[in-house]
Each structure stands twice: as structure tokens, then as C-alpha cells.
Amino acid sequence: MTIETTKGKYNVIGTRPIRHDGYDKVTGRAIYGADIKLPGLLQGAVLRSPHAHARIKSIDTSAAKALIGVSAVITSADFPGAQDTLIDLGEGAINFRYASNNVMAGDKVLYKGQPVAAVAALDKNTALEAAALIKVDYEILKPVSTVMEALKQGAPIVLEDLEGQDLGEKIDGQTNQANHIRHEFGDVEKGFAEADIVIEREFDTAMVHQGYIEPHNATATWDEEGRVTIWTSTQGSFPTRRQTAGILRLPDSSVKVIPLEIGGGFGGKIPSYLEPVAAILSRETGRPVKLLMERTSVFESTGPTPGTWMSAKVGVKNDGTITAATADLRFDAGAYPGSPVGAGMMCVFSCYDIPNTRIDGYDVVVNKPKTAAYRAPGATQAAYAMETVVDEICEKLGMDPLEFRIKNAAKEGTRRADGPIHPIIGAVETHEAAKASDHWNTPLEKNGPDGKLRGRGIASGYWFNIGLKSAVTISVNEDGTVALTEGSTDIGGSRASIAMMAAEVLGITAEEVRPHVADSEGIGYTDVTGGSRTTYATGYAAHDAAQDVVVQLRERAAKLWDVEVDEIEFANGSYQSKSDPELRLSHKELASKLGSTGGPVVGSASVDPEGAGGAYSTQICDIEIDPETGKTDVIRYTIVQDVGTAIHPAYVEGQMQGAVAQGIGWALNEEYFLNDDGAMVNSSFLDYRMPTSLDLPEIETIIVEVPNPGHPFGVRGVGEVPIVPPVATVANAIHDALGIRLRTTPMNAGSILSALKAKK
């Protein structure tokens, strides 16, 4: 279902063409990172730490090097020692020195699974055998795994050289607190004093993984000129180039990244893990080297999103007006600083218009893998705290939760708690659409079969979206089709939506645009596919590049007819003379005359737009719980979301549905389960247990379109906000079913049974 405000406005936008890269993907022809083959290719293997926290006393590689078929064995001693420089990757920043230690540990290992050595050999089994022959002497240290433990006096210190900050002041001595920042507005004490009801709650959430199905991979050559070429599955060729170059201490321009198809990322394929290692192995062997990560290591060494401790406090008047709110968000960054707590702080109160707010955010290092972006990083956790407190308030007030949210909704001109003023946003429209939905208006029978109990929950979420840099070129073929070259790696159908925007401008069909993702030497700098920026910013560039083509084609028509350019207008896909109606050529006809009017036409554009415009989603969930076993089934789910303009509605729905599925897994059973030694013990798909098709119902989608004035076609990012509400939505549904409020994730059968037992 779509609530369309753009209906009838466009020819191509809003239709559902078959994606250009689809044929290769349903036939097995598409080449992903692991599929690449090169002459003389060596296979690599990485030896990883079995300990969560240990000092490396020595590494003996002699037996591995002596094995027949082994070409090279490397450790951190073979790395150049990256500089202490902070680089922004679009969705999070990295320090090159820490990034280098993360891909190959120095004198300490900080989490189970951290690489300590790597091997290149003639085949995979020899490489694995050699890795097993490497002897590492560890001095095992006590690990610290949670934020609150890490912040305690006397906690084990993860990074001995970390310079901690607290509200802009340097912390004296060693600490695990990388940072503490605060956003404060108004007078929260006065606001709480004005409130009739004040509720404050504390939350613990478990670390979870993005769970992309394709493991990380990288293949590299280091040639005699000192140039490095990387083939990989990445969310950004240019950010991979920057990270690899930074870790290897090479100029960016000495590294070429060739992006292959990418099998999911959700933020987790922004950091580089294997690329610099493969490059060093190639430098040592003079041959191309391929590294493929095994699933266990994907869990233990890449991704995750933080586990947290949070508190949220909200004050309201009896009429439902929010008077004040505070939040304390403490996120574990993993082994190196840089959790998405800042993004969580930007989102936590942003569904609402609250006059007095204070938000504290802590970035804390622990002995777990370095966290990476995961779809609206930080916002899901923050929404779990805020939206479950809001649900409790609505219950106390006896107020409809949608009415409460509409009454307090952020609007154009509302100041976000961290400072920016909201532009035109769709918070009210999204909530109104939820209120009008079939799901909300269909009463739920509270008693299910066999003593099962049912409940309905709702929650909302916000994500700010980002713009950043994108470049596009469009070459016109003589048959009127165009070749579109972009730098955004396509993680879920963005080639189609970007091609559609170019087609809309040029007055041709989506199929007449052939989109192509170029390598880092084939297109201008383009930031990551992340932050919900691709359809927005790369689509913006495609629009501008297509406009550039139109300008040049008008010049060709003027030349052809020997008239002034101003005399030519472009309308409905045709170039025509304003004064002589006989002079008229379609795009296709004019394209056929390029050879005789000056040669090829190539349009180009590079953009760095700032009007990304935030997005809202409201979600409704019905669950059925067996109170005997705690087993929970989601029996109906509806997601409502403002997408600005849905370019390709099927892929917009796909983003919404996929994020909800991830959010349901996060809510009900996904977690990093650590033993007392701080080691993850459920690092397989069997034990981590992501939702299967049998675990989920149909996921109903309601697209709301409040066009974004900051984009030529009104696009808002769509990929991230849909994962913000699900955990809170499920928690609120559990409360409705059982009368218990769960404030830790996962809300699995065990925690449901414990809470039921405690209630009795």
C-alpha cells in the first residue's frame, strides 16, 4: 500500500522495472568477491587469537614457513606501522593506527578472533595447515566485556595508550572511557518539575551482528611499480582505498579498488579487514593473493553493533504533553574507540518536540570486536529505551500511543535535541498513516490457541540520513540508450533506482539506461553505500549528470538547425525549436546525429548535497506467546515509513521488510553470547540463530511520501530508519500480551519465563 503524493507526476519514477543486474544474479553469473580468479593466484589464511585479551610475547613462524607449498608468512612486523590519524569514513571514523592493529594485532590482542599472523600458500588447505603451525606465546590478561564493567575503577585496561575524554576534558590516567559527550537544551530540572508523571528506566542490550550472508573477502596484487590492486566486496571502493592506503602508508592514488558484487553489508562492509593483509602477502610473494573469511571469524572479528547500558527518563503532563526528557547512552565500541553513540544521541528524542532535554553519551572500549555501522547505527538501541518508556507513559496516562505521538510529534521547525532544526519531515504523516492502517483498526483477539497470549505493540523511530559525495557520468550511445557510470557499490538494487532518475530526466525508459559501478579509477570520488545516502546523493548526481546531457543535446540541436541555444527547449523527451514547430527531434533521433555534430556527448556531475532530510517509521506488531515455554511468534507486522519519494517502490518495500526482519531477530533472540573468558561461544549461524522464513509472517508495508525539498525528486534515504523501531515495537507487544516489561535484549524465551516467574 502506498500513500502517494507523487502519483502521476513522473514517467519512470514510481514504476517497478526489473533491475539491470538481476539477470546475472538469478542465473549465478554475477561475480562476487569470492568468485574472482587470477593467473598465479595464491590462497591465504589468517591465524586469529583464541583469547579475548592477551599480550603477545612471541610469534614463531618457522615451522609454517618450512611447510612445502607456503609462499609467505606475515605478522604485524611486516606492516609499516600506520600513523595516528583520524579519518571519517562516512558512517563512523577510524584511526589508521588502530585500524592497522585491528587487521593485524601488534603487541596485544584485544578480542577473540583478532588476527595475529597470515599465510599465503599454493592452495587453501596448505595455507590453513601452515597457519596451524604458527606458535604464538600469549600472556593471558583478564578481559572486560561490558560497558558498565569497563567503566568501573580498577577494570582491566583494554588500550593502554587510550587518551580518554570527559565532556571535553582529558581524563587523567588509564581508562576505557574513550569519550563522554553531552547535548543539553532548556532546563530539564524545571521541565521535570512541571511534569505530572515522570518515568525513568534502565536498559541493557546485547551486542548483535549485521549477519550478511557473504563472508568478507579480498584479493590483492602488489606490483613492481608499488601499486596495489584490490578486488573485494565492499560498501565503498573509495573508503576501502583510503583505509588500505592508510594502513599500508601509501598514497591513496597508489591503491586501486575494483568492487565486485557484494553479498550484503548493512554497514559491516565499510571497514577493511582483509584488504591490507592480502596486499602485504602479495608484496611478499609477488603474486596475487586471495583471502576468504570463514563464518566463525565473521562473527568473532567483524561487524557487530554495540551492546549498551542505557537509561531514559521522560516527564509528561496529564494532558500528554512531554515537558522534559533525559537519556544516558553508554555504548561499547569494541576494542577500539568509535561506537555509534553519537548517532544514537541524534536520534533518541527526535520523534518528539521536547522543550527540555539532556543526552549523555559514552563511548567505551571493551574486549570485543571493534563495532561497525549496522543500519541506523545506534538508533535502534536508543529507540528501545525511549519508545518503551513512552509506551509505559501512555499506559499510565490511559492515552492512545499514536495520539500521544501525534500530539508530541516533531515537525518542520522543531529543534532536534542535539541542535539542528528539522526541515520538512513526515513524522505526523507517518503516525496518521499508521492510525488509518488496516492493522491498527483490526482488533486483536488477546487469547490465542492452546493457552497462548497475544499482544500488540507500536513504536516509532527516526534516522537523520546523510548526503556526502557522489559522482556520476552518463555517455550517450548513438542508438539513444545511455551508459551511466557511478561509484556507489550496489548492495540491494540501487543501480536500478539511480538509472531510473537519469531516465526520468532524459525522457527515456529505465531499460534504456545501463548503469555500471566503476572501480576507484573509473569515476570521481564517491563515499560509502551507507547512511541511507545512495539513492539520495548518487541519485542527485545522476539527475545532475542527466541535466548536463540535456544541456549538451540542446547545443547539438542548435548546431544542427543553425539557431541559438536559447531557441531550443527540451520537453517530454524531445528537443524542439521554440519558434519553428517543424524543428523537433526526439532524444533518440538526436542521439543518432552525435557523430556528425561534434562527437560523443558525456554528461557528468559530482555532488555533496546537504539536504538529506530525516526519515520516520512507525511499526505495529502482533505477537503470540506460549506462557508455558516463553516461545514468541510474530503473527502480524506492519511497517509505515516516510520515504520522501519512492523511486522503485518494490525495492523500497524490500528495504523496509528486510530491516524489520533483522529487528525482530535482534529483539527476540540474537546476541553475542560470551563465556567467562570473554570469548564468543555462539559464532555460527546455527547458534546465533537469525530469523528464517518460517519464523516470520508477511511484513505489510505502508509507504508514505512526504517529498524531501533537499532532493530534485524528493528522495529521502530509506534503508536505515526501518530498523529503528522493531526492538521497541516487539517489547511493547510483549508487555501487551503478558503485562511484563523487558528491558534487556534479547527478549528470548528464557527472559520471558524469568520475568513471568518474577511477576507471580
Next chain:
Amino acid sequence: MVEKIRVRATLNGEPVDFLVAPYVSLLDTLRDELGLTGTKEGCNDGNCGACTVNLDGRIVDSCCVLGAEIDGSAVETIEGMAEPGKLHPLQQAFLEEAALQCGICTPGFLISAKALLDAEPHPSEDRIRFWLAGNLCRCTGYDKIVKAVQKAAESA
């Protein structure tokens, strides 16, 4: 070096005759020895279904079968699903229904879905969800995959 084993089998309807080390999985055999990289590795321990192939009429995770085990068998992979110039109705439905995003799990889903429709030409939504529960997808939430299989079943 371990001595390789000679294997003669039928792959996508054509005879194959190759040597493979006894410890190499069918997945690696297909990808590395026989050059068919359409079958994907997601976990290498039989839990994601990205490497699903059809072995003598049954769907299996090819990471949990040895290459040497297919001697005398018939194997179908994603590369054998379309006829020249014409997609299988499931492949067409996956495209039309936008049933893939990143596409890494798609070959496995298509192989499983084809086995389902071969066994049960008109499955209910429940039966589709049951048959596909051995294939993980992290992008789509399964909704459009289920609908694509329904559509293909209707068009058959």
C-alpha cells in the same frame, strides 16, 4: 600430497569426469575444480543454504557433501536452471517480484524453490516458508521471496 579420486557424474545434464582430493567439499569442487561459482559459500557448515544444490533429486548443502561423493550421481546447480535465452519461471518471478537484494542467497533459494515446486506444484504460503527455512536471507525479510514462489507456482 593426498592421491586424488576420479569422479564421473552428471552436472546440469552434461557428463563430467574429474579428479578431486578426498577432503574437498562438493561446494569447493563446483567452485574451484569445475568453475561454477554460482553456488555460494555463506557459512561452510550447513546452516545458511547459500550453497544449496540438487543431488539426485534431493536438495543438499554442498558444503556438507564431499566432491568425491557425487560419483555416479546427477547434480543440478543454478547454472543449469535457465534454458538458453529463457529463464525458469522461478527466476523470472524473482526478478519481477524484486525477491532479491544483494543476491548472494538467491541461487540457493532458487534451487530449493524449484525442488519444492517439483514436489508440490501448488504449495501454500506455510509450505513455502517451511521448504525455504533452510535458506537464510538477511536482506529481504523473505516476504518477496515467498510471493515470487507463489507467483511462479501460479504461472506454471
